[in-house]
Amino acid sequence: MSQPIHISCQFDSGNIEVINSESEDNIRLAIRNDNNSDFYQWFHFKVHGQSDQNYRFCIENASDAAYAAGWEDYQAVASYDRETWFRVDTDYRDGQLIIEHTHQHEVIYYAYFAPYSYERHLDLLQFCQSSPIAKLEHLGSTLDGRDMTLAIIGEPETAQNIVWMIARQHPGESMAEWLVEGFLQKLLDDSDPMARQLLSNTVFYVVPNMNPDGSVRGHLRTNAAGANLNREWLEPTMDRSPEVLLVRQKMQATGVDVFLDIHGDEAIPYNFLASCEGIPSYNDERAASQDKFRQAFLESSPDFQIKHGYPVAEPGQANLTMATTWVAETFGCVSFTLEMPFKDNLDLPDEVFGWSPERCMRLGEAICYPILKSIQ
Ligand code: ZN
Secondary structure, eight states, rough: SOOOOOOOOOTTTOOOEEEESSTTTOOOOOOOOOSSSHHHHHHHEEEETTTTEEEEETTTTTTGSGGGGTTTTTEEEEEEESEEEEEEEEEEEEEEEEEEEEEESSSSEEESSSOOOOHHHHHHHHHTSSSSSSEEEEEETTTSOOEEEEEEETTTTSEEEEEEEEEOTTTTTHHHHHHHHHHHHHHHHTTTTTHHHHTTTEEEEEESSSHHHHHHTTOOOTTSSOOOGGOOOOOOOOOOOOHHHHHHHHHHHHSSSSEEEEEESSOOOBBBOOOOOSSSSOOOOHHHHHHHHHHHHHHHOOTTTTTSSOOOOTOOOOOOSHHHHHHHHOOOOOEEEEESSSSSOTTSOTTTSSSSSHHHHHHHHHHHHHHHHHHO
C-alpha cells in the first residue's frame, strides 16, 4: 500500500473500532457496543486516504449486531461534504458487512444512515423559538447533562386538541429527527393552509430528540446508562431513564389526543405504522380511530403503505413498557409508532440515495394530513 490510511470516529455520533487498516483491500473494522449494553449496529466514521483509490472495508462483527437481517440488501451511506449522503456498494457475506468504494477525495465519511447532528438538533430548537407561535420548555437533564427540550407549538390554554410527537428514543434511528424537521417546517410555515387549520384549535408538543446522550455517543438503541428507552414507559426512573420520566410527567399534565413516536426499522424496506391492538382497553371504536389515521396517511403520501409491517399483537398481549402502548392505554388516544427504513422504500426506490433525509422530511410534511383528519 502506497500510504497508510487514517480512520477516526472521535466526533458527534462517531462509532467504529479499527482492527487492522494496513491493507486497502481488507480494512478490518468492528462496531462498538452501546455503553453498558449488548446492542450495536450504528456506525459513523471518517477515512483519510487517497483520492482515486479503491478501498474495501469489512465490519467483522456484523452478524452479532442487534438486527443482522438489517444487513441483507442494505447499502451504507457516504459523504464528502457531510451534507449529501449517497449509497455505496455494500455486501453482507459470511457474517461480515463489506463496503467497497473508490474515493474521489482524500477524506470521506461513512455511516449507517445520514447522521442528524447534535448541533443541528440545537439549531432546530432555535428555529422553533424564532416563530411567534412556538415556545421552548426545559423539562430536565439527561444522565450526561444534556437538556431535554420540548417545543410547544400553538396555544396550550385555548387548544381543543393535544398532539404529541417524540423521536429518536432509539438514537441510531436518525431518520426520525429528519422527519421531525420536515414536520416542524410545515407546521411553522404561516403561509401553509393546513398548518393554519391545524393550529386554529390544536397544540403540538414535540420532542425532536428523546435520547441526545445516545445520539452523541454513537449508540444504536440505548441512553448513557444502557437503557432502551422504549422499554421504560411503565416504570421510568431518574437514575436509569430520566428522558422518559420527564416527558411522561409533562404528558400527564397536558393530556394526549394523538401520539406519534417516530422510529426507523433496520430490516423492512417500507414506511409503516405499528399500532396498539394488544392493549387492555382496545375495542372497535379505538380500532376505527386508528384506521382513520392510517387511511388518511395513505391518501397524503405514496411513501406510506399498509401491506408490510410488524405482526399485530393478540388481544391483551401488548407490551406496555413501550411508548405507543403505554400512551394509548393511559390516555385512550390515537397512538402510533411510525417506522421508516434504513434501506429504501421499495415501492418508490432511489438507487442513488435510498431512503434519504429529504424523503423523511417530505413524510414529516405529509403526516400533517392524517393528524388533521384524526382531530376533525
Ligand atoms: Zn426504534
